Amino acid sequence: MKTLSENIKSGIDYASLSRKNRSRDIIFASLGIIVLFIAITTLVALFLDLAVRGAPRLTDPDFYTSFPSRRPLDAGILSAWVGTIMVMLVTAVIAVPLGIAAGLYLEEYAGKNWLTDVIEVNVSNLAGVPSIVYGLLALGLFVQTFGMGETVLVAGLVLSLLILPIIIVSTREAIRSIPNELREAAYGLGANQWQTMAMYIIPAAKPGIITGAIVGLSRAIGETAPIITIGALSFIAFLPQSPVSGDFPFISFEWLNSGFTVMPIQMFGWVSRPQADFQITAAAAGVVLIVMTLMMNALAIYIRYRARK
Amino acid sequence: MNGMSKFQTTVQDDSEKPMRKASEHLDHWYLEPDSPTRARVSNLKFWYGDGTQAIDDVSMPLIDKKVTALIGPSGCGKSTFLRCFNRMHDLYPGVRYSGEINLLPEDEDLINLDPNIVRMRVGMVFQKPNPFPKSIYENVIAGLRIRGITKRSLLDEIVEDSLSKAALWDEVKDRLHQPALSMSGGQQQRLCIARALAVEPEILLLDEPTSALDPIATAKVEDLINKLAGDVTVLIVTHNMQQAARISDYTAYMYLGKLIEYNKTNDLFTAPRCQRTEDYITGRFG
Ligand SMILES: Nc1ncnc2c1ncn2[C@@H]1O[C@H](COP(=O)(O)OP(=O)(O)O)[C@@H](O)[C@H]1O
Ligand SMILES: [Mg+2]
Numbered sequence: 001m002k003t004l005s006e007n008i009k010s011g012i013d014y015a016s017l018s019r020k021n022r023s024r025d026i027i028f029a030s031l032g033i034i035v036l037f038i039a040i041t042t043l044v045a046l047f048l049d050l051a052v053r054g055a056p057r058l059t060d061p062d063f064y065t066s067f068p069s070r071r072p073l074d075a076g077i078l079s080a081w082v083g084t085i086m087v088m089l090v091t092a093v094i095a096v097p098l099g100i101a102a103g104l105y106l107e108e109y110a111g112k113n114w115l116t117d118v119i120e121v122n123v124s125n126l127a128g129v130p131s132i133v134y135g136l137l138a139l140g141l142f143v144q145t146f147g148m149g150e151t152v153l154v155a156g157l158v159l160s161l162l163i164l165p166i167i168i169v170s171t172r173e174a175i176r177s178i179p180n181e182l183r184e185a186a187y188g189l190g191a192n193q194w195q196t197m198a199m200y201i202i203p204a205a206k207p208g209i210i211t212g213a214i215v216g217l218s219r220a221i222g223e224t225a226p227i228i229t230i231g232a233l234s235f236i237a238f239l240p241q242s243p244v245s246g247d248f249p250f251i252s253f254e255w256l257n258s259g260f261t262v263m264p265i266q267m268f269g270w271v272s273r274p275q276a277d278f279q280i281t282a283a284a285a286g287v288v289l290i291v292m293t294l295m296m297n298a299l300a301i302y303i304r305y306r307a308r309k
Numbered sequence: 310m311n312g313m314s315k316f317q318t319t320v321q322d323d324s325e326k327p328m329r330k331a332s333e334h335l336d337h338w339y340l341e342p343d344s345p346t347r348a349r350v351s352n353l354k355f356w357y358g359d360g361t362q363a364i365d366d367v368s369m370p371l372i373d374k375k376v377t378a379l380i381g382p383s384g385c386g387k388s389t390f391l392r393c394f395n396r397m398h399d400l401y402p403g404v405r406y407s408g409e410i411n412l413l414p415e416d417e418d419l420i421n422l423d424p425n426i427v428r429m430r431v432g433m434v435f436q437k438p439n440p441f442p443k444s445i446y447e448n449v450i451a452g453l454r455i456r457g458i459t460k461r462s463l464l465d466e467i468v469e470d471s472l473s474k475a476a477l478w479d480e481v482k483d484r485l486h487q488p489a490l491s492m493s494g495g496q497q498q499r500l501c502i503a504r505a506l507a508v509e510p511e512i513l514l515l516d517e518p519t520s521a522l523d524p525i526a527t528a529k530v531e532d533l534i535n536k537l538a539g540d541v542t543v544l545i546v547t548h549n550m551q552q553a554a555r556i557s558d559y560t561a562y563m564y565l566g567k568l569i570e571y572n573k574t575n576d577l578f579t580a581p582r583c584q585r586t587e588d589y590i591t592g593r594f595g
Contacts, residue, residue: 112402181439185501187400189452189508190429199454200441 047290054284063284068235068266072277077285079236080266083152084221084292086240086255087262090156091163091220096213099164103171103209108197127165134162135229143230150231152240153256158226163216170212174205207307214300218293224264235269236261263289347373347512347542348394348419351409355386355393358403363389365566366408371512376534376543378557378574380550382589386566387546388436391514394544395431396424412511429456432510436517438497440489440504445481448489448500452508467507475503476533495526502533506541513537515545519552531556550590554578562586 057063057073066076106123110116138158142148178201186196202209240258261269263285270282348371355364363386371377379387389398396419398404409418412430419427432452440448449468450458458464468485472478477499481492489500498518505513515534519527534556537543547553553560553574560574562583570577570586581587 179439181435181437182441184397184400184435185439185441186451186455188395188397188428188433188435189455189504190425191455192425195455199451204442 047287050283050286050290054280054282054287057281057284058287063281064288067238068261068269072270072273072275072281075270075278075281077263077266077288079239080261080263080285081288081292082239083236083260084262086152087155087159087227087260088217088221090152090256091159092213092217094156095160095163095167095216095220098160099167099213099216100171100209102164103168104175104197104202106168107172107175108193108201123165123168127169130225131162131223132225132229134158135226137161138226138230149257150233150259151257152260154230155227155232155260155262156256158230159220159223162223162226163220166216166219167213170215171205171209174208174212175201177208178204207304210303211300214296214303218296218300221293221296222264222289224268227262227265228268232261232265233259263292344375345373346370346413349409349411349413351411353390353393353408353410353420354406355389355398356405357389357398358401363566364393367563367566367568368408369561369568369571371542371544372559373542374539375558376538376545376556377559377561378553379544379546379561379563380548380553380589381563381569383548385563387548387563388516389566390563391516391544391546392433394419394427394512394514395433396420396422396427397433399424429508430510431512431514432505432508433514434498434501434505434516434518437521438494438501440492440497440500442488442490444486445489445492445500446485449503449507451504456508471503471507472500474506474533474537475499476529476536477503493526495522495529498522498526498530499533502530506537510541512542512544515543517546517548520548527552550578562589564589 051058062074063076064081065078066074067079068077069075102123106116106120110119135158138154138161142154142157143150148154182200182204183196186200191199236259238259240255240260242255267282267285267289270278270285349369350371351368353364353367354362356362365386367390379390381387392398393406394410398406406420408420410420411418419431441451443451446468447454449471450464453464453467469478469482472481477496480496481500489497492500498521502515502518518534519530522530531552534543534545538556538558545553545557557574559571560577561571562569562577562581562585564585570581570583572582577586578590581590587593
């Protein structure tokens with residue numbers, strides 16, 4: 001008489017089982033590669049298409065140093081890239097410290113009660129709110145109620161609101177990913193909460209926090225809808241006042257109240273022009289915008305890589 | 310207060326007749342009359358945030374500058390008990406203590422002190438080596454940085470001193486500024502001990518400090534704990550009875566959150582007074 005386990009064993013064909021598992025692995029791996037290939041080729045094709053179409057303007061140094069113009073082949077992106085950098089600067093200065101502080105507070109300091117639960121759910125949901133809704137909020141609040149106008153500052157504020165949830169959530173995740181042992185090691189030596197945070201947790205979570213901030217900023221750089229909503233123009237033939245000057249007090253914040261345009265709006269403006277040549281200019285602006293975004297992401301990857309070493 | 314008076318009676322009784330006292334809680338006590346006590350646990354109970362009671366009415370002394378081992382089957386509350394001594398539990402919400410852990414001779418109940426102050430005075434070494442992701446040097450002086458000590462010459466001196474006490478100085482003196490995480494597990498654990506010693510703790514807690522180490526590293530750490538006795542009051546959790554026998558002066562056997570027997574290590578292992586202790590140490594149970 002065979003025992004139960006012998007019966008089970010004799011029923012298993014190890015060779016065919018392993019063959020079956022291996023073929024499943026192969027199928028899944030090939031599927032993955034195909035999907036990856038489709039995604040990457042699409043992206044590369046789009047980028048190359050833009051680059052080829054925009055080549056005549058991309059290779060012209062004047063493109064980067066001239067204002068927009070009614071003549072498509074004279075139009076440049078000077079006011080757009082300067083505007084983008086200024087708006088991003090405002091966004092970074094507002095959203096990054098605020099987001100990190102909020103994330104830190106929620107993760108480490110806030111008690112666990114219904115209020116923090118409500119805040120937590122809302123922060124996660126805010127990350128999914130369509131950006132145009134933020135634009136409407138800013139239009140109603142900053143532009144109309146506060147009468148701030150369509151300025152660099154307002155654009156920075158609305159983009160800050162937009163990416164704040166991203167930064168908060170990624171800060172919390174970065175802090176949560178620090179093993180508890182590290183925390184207990186610090187507290188065990190007599191560190192208070194602030195010392196534990198400042199000396200051990202934040203430095204260890206820094207790569208994750210910075211990556212989150214950059215991912216948020218690179219989302220902001222391409223946002224068009226909220227900026228259009230607050231009423232930014234695509235034809236700006238001047239630069240905001242320089243933040244530094246030769247005269248006392250050397251630093252000026254006048255640029256915050258200046259009108260502006262940014263890369264995606266400039267591009268959007270050109271795309272909607274009837275002249276065919278403006279499509280070339282728009283494509284070239286698109287390439288510059290993509291490169292700006294890629295550079296920010298590359299920075300995020302570099303920081304993560306360096307931290308892991 | 311109640312626990313304290315009981316304790317004093319015990320000492321007096323012991324001084325006349327150095328055996329145990331018949332009082333209910335202190336049944337399992339044995340206290341050498343001439344050893345000063347560093348801390349006295351009286352009727353300690355502890356509950357986790359989820360309501361689990363992990364320590365049930367434990368009373369025992371912690372003898373000054375001796376090694377006291379906590380033994381008992383897994384889950385009996387050894388770590389929980391140990392972590393009451395530096396109020397580590399207070400980092401988590403909803404925990405509750407009752408009873409006292411009095412530091413002597415100052416007679417301060419550390420359950421009622423500021424947990425931060427307690428952790429400044431009571432050092433801890435964890436089961437898994439947990440050096441900070443910084444240099445060896447920075448790890449040793451971490452506790453001093455926390456206390457705001459910045460004088461370089463003093464720090465250098467303490468680093469050498471602590472690493473020597475932890476039997477690590479010769480191995481690392483040429484690479485003090487390399488990352489602590491590049492060391493072996495055994496070295497990391499000795500670094501954690503040096504880090505704890507650098508701030509001269511009044512009591513040093515060790516929670517199964519060798520359970521993640523190989524036999525050679527374990528021997529080194531045991532050696533080091535042996536050397537510490539006489540300088541520091543040590544409370545160590547171990548699930549390894551041979552280890553308890555090798556390194557400790559006093560042993561407490563815990564079971565299901567209760568203290569079953571507390572005695573001089575030698576006496577507890579050779580002549581246990583409780584049947585349950587005997588079953589455990591002879592391997593019939595646990
Ligand atoms: N964080 C916790 N929350 C609730 N119960 C816990 C927690 N940690 C440990 N316990 C329980 O407390 C008891 C004692 O655990 P522990 O002190 O870790 O035991 P030991 O160190 O002796 O193995 C166990 O029953 C365990 O399940
Ligand atoms: Mg344990």
